[in-house]
Each structure stands twice: as C-alpha cells, then as structure tokens.
Amino acid sequence: MRPQVAALDSELLHALIAPPGYSPDFLTPRPTRPWMGFGEGLDILHATSPDVVRHDIEAAYHGAGHPLPAVLQDVRTRPGELLQRICTALRQYWETCLEPAWWPRARTVLAADIVHRARMLAERGADGLFADLDTRVSWHDGILTLRDQNLPPDFYSPGAVDVAGRGLVLAPSLFARGAFSDIVPDGPPCITYPARGLGVVAExxxxxxxxxxxxxxxxxxxxxxxxxxxxxxxxxxxxxxxxxxxxxxxxxxxxxxxxxxxxxxxxxxxxxxxxxxxxxxxxxxx
Known part of the structure; x- marks a missing residue:
C-alpha cells in the first residue's frame, strides 16, 4: 500500500501517530452500535468539538514530551479546519488503500471473532469469554482485571470501577497489540482487544x-x-x-x-x- 499512501496526504496521516505510538483519542470514536460502518465512524469524527481536537492532539504529543510537527500546528489556531483536513485524508486513505482489497477479509475476521466470543459466553459464561481474550485480561470472582506490563507504573492510576448495570462493550481490533480499556463517566466501559485470526488477513x-x-x-x-x-x-x-x-x-x-x-x-x-x-x-x- 505504500505507493498509494505516498500519493495521499501522507505527511498528515503519519503525524497522527505521535512518536511513542500514541494517537489522539478523538480519532477512534467508540462504536455506538454493533457492526458500525466506516462512514458512521467518520460522521462521528466530523462532529468532534474543536476544543477536543486541540486537547487530544496536544496531549498525544506533549504528554510524551514531543513538540507538535509543523503539519499539526494549525490545531492551536484553527482546529476546526485541521479536523476537516484529517477527515478528508482518512476518507481518501480508506477508499484508496483499505476498502477495495483489505476490508473484505478484515471484516470477516472481525465478524468471526465476535461469533466465537458470543459462543464462548453462551456455552461457558464469563469464565469462557475472558479466558483467552488477551493475556492482559483476567476474570475472577466477578472482577475483570486489566494489566499492561509494558506501560510505566504511573501511566494509569490503579483503581476499581463499578460498572454494575452499565454493561461492557468488547471491540475486536486488527491494530491492537494488546487489550486496553476506555472508561467514561456515563455509559458502558469499552475494552478493545486483538481479534483472533490476525495472521490470515492477508492470506x-x-x-x-x-x-x-x-x-x-x-x-x-x-x-x-x-x-x-x-x-x-x-x-x-x-x-x-x-x-x-x-x-x-x-x-x-x-x-x-x-x-x-x-x-x-x-x-x-x-x-x-x-x-x-x-x-x-x-x-x-x-
């Protein structure tokens, strides 16, 4: 895909991943329903508040002690315009590089993972569901624990979140190296985890x-x-x-x-x- 990427707004696309590997949170909106399509996610992205765009981009870079690259400098004075440029670049990347050949296989791998997890939950309960979700995840006595040994000890503040009655969203990903959580004050927490079958996406x-x-x-x-x-x-x-x-x-x-x-x-x-x-x-x- 590199030749196609080079013909796009590649400087901006590469800049959306900060040097430590972080990306601004607004770029990955939470799914609002099962089987949400790319277009729906892009609509959510379009509606992001300019203040959120500014905060998340600066947090991704400055939080790790890196200066903003020149292509992202407009986020300080014209975050709304930068957001529109980002949405256009992502749409072009999707249509040029991912949708034609990569997405049909990727979609099937993700769907198969969801089918597998649903089967494990139906047949073996929560113990079966979380048994092989990811090495960072464990389930014992009704408590779900998520640990990431690769992060510095002070990256997250240890603590407990009571999610009784709020539900839990599980989102398989073909880009996650390990499970990670997204906890919000209201609504269900979300755990993104590596999908089964990643190795066969390009097969x-x-x-x-x-x-x-x-x-x-x-x-x-x-x-x-x-x-x-x-x-x-x-x-x-x-x-x-x-x-x-x-x-x-x-x-x-x-x-x-x-x-x-x-x-x-x-x-x-x-x-x-x-x-x-x-x-x-x-x-x-x-």
Missing part, C-alpha cells in the same frame, strides 16, 4: 483439499469446505479465491443443502462455517 489460499475430497465434491467445493474451518462471508471467500461472489454463492448453496456448511446472520454479514459433518469429511481426508 491467499492454496489449500484446495486433497485429491479424494476433490473427487467427491469437485475442486471448487472441496476448496471452499477446506476454507470454512473459521466463519467467512461470501465476499471474503471470493476475494481469497480470486473469483466472483456469485460463483462462490452457487457452490455454498450446494454445500448448505448437503449439510456440510451452516450459515447465520450477524448484523449485515452472513457467515458460513463447516458443520460437524463437513469437518469430519475434511479430517478423514487428511
């Missing part, structure tokens, strides 16, 4: 199933079944295989009718996954 599949499975199902359906060990959408499968979504949909319909895959709707996404029978076929075929 191009070469697994076409074994010769026996291809003879049984045909090459295309055997390959699809091999890919569906984790939930995936039609568009994601089409992207990974380099074919049209309609071609994938036709084969999925046959696998669904044969009881080899199942499908479920999650927000705007329809996810397909192998059934027990489909998984048994793949295992016997290895």
């Amino acid at each position: 191009r599949t070469t697994d076409g199933g074994s010769p026996a499975l291809r003879k049984l199902l045909g090459a295309a359906r055997a390959q699809l079944l091999a890919l569906l060990g984790e939930p995936a959408t039609t568009s994601d499968l089409a992207h990974r295989l380099g074919v049209t979504p309609s071609a994938v949909s036709q084969h999925l319909s046959v696998l669904l009718a044969a009881g080899l895959v199942t499908r479920s709707r999650h927000g705007r996404n329809v996810l397909y996954e192998r059934t027990l029978l489909g998984s048994q076929l793949c295992r016997r075929d290895t």
Whole structure:
C-alpha cells in the first residue's frame, strides 16, 4: 500500500501517530452500535468539538514530551479546519488503500471473532469469554482485571470501577497489540482487544483439499469446505479465491443443502462455517 499512501496526504496521516505510538483519542470514536460502518465512524469524527481536537492532539504529543510537527500546528489556531483536513485524508486513505482489497477479509475476521466470543459466553459464561481474550485480561470472582506490563507504573492510576448495570462493550481490533480499556463517566466501559485470526488477513489460499475430497465434491467445493474451518462471508471467500461472489454463492448453496456448511446472520454479514459433518469429511481426508 505504500505507493498509494505516498500519493495521499501522507505527511498528515503519519503525524497522527505521535512518536511513542500514541494517537489522539478523538480519532477512534467508540462504536455506538454493533457492526458500525466506516462512514458512521467518520460522521462521528466530523462532529468532534474543536476544543477536543486541540486537547487530544496536544496531549498525544506533549504528554510524551514531543513538540507538535509543523503539519499539526494549525490545531492551536484553527482546529476546526485541521479536523476537516484529517477527515478528508482518512476518507481518501480508506477508499484508496483499505476498502477495495483489505476490508473484505478484515471484516470477516472481525465478524468471526465476535461469533466465537458470543459462543464462548453462551456455552461457558464469563469464565469462557475472558479466558483467552488477551493475556492482559483476567476474570475472577466477578472482577475483570486489566494489566499492561509494558506501560510505566504511573501511566494509569490503579483503581476499581463499578460498572454494575452499565454493561461492557468488547471491540475486536486488527491494530491492537494488546487489550486496553476506555472508561467514561456515563455509559458502558469499552475494552478493545486483538481479534483472533490476525495472521490470515492477508492470506491467499492454496489449500484446495486433497485429491479424494476433490473427487467427491469437485475442486471448487472441496476448496471452499477446506476454507470454512473459521466463519467467512461470501465476499471474503471470493476475494481469497480470486473469483466472483456469485460463483462462490452457487457452490455454498450446494454445500448448505448437503449439510456440510451452516450459515447465520450477524448484523449485515452472513457467515458460513463447516458443520460437524463437513469437518469430519475434511479430517478423514487428511
């Protein structure tokens, strides 16, 4: 993506990450509902108060002892204009670099993570939900603890937050190195954590199933079944295989009718996954 980024407002985009790796808080607005799209997040960003823009940018730099770069100097006198430039740069970055090829796979990985967490909560309760969320997170006797050993001891003030009745938002991310929290005076706290399957976001599949499975199902359906060990959408499968979504949909319909895959709707996404029978076929075929 580097050539495309270089053609954008790259000086501003790079400056939005302060030297220690911090970014101004207003750039990552909290989701207001499940499956919120990029456009909705950008609308929230557009509505940010200029005073918040100024505060958050200066906090990201000055809090770590670094001066503001020249491209961000306007935040002191014209924060509203700088905000509009930031929104334009992020929209162009999204449309040019992320949305066409990266997002279809990323969206599926995030959706699959949410499906997995919901299943763990339904089957094993909070113990199962938080057991493998992240190494920084632990759950014991109804208390959720979040520790980050990489931060200096005085970065956060230790303390307890009573969230009874306020709920808890869990947000998987493909950019988080570890779980971190966002606590607000009113409303539910939010924990952002690394999504499962990060390593396969850029994966191009070469697994076409074994010769026996291809003879049984045909090459295309055997390959699809091999890919569906984790939930995936039609568009994601089409992207990974380099074919049209309609071609994938036709084969999925046959696998669904044969009881080899199942499908479920999650927000705007329809996810397909192998059934027990489909998984048994793949295992016997290895």
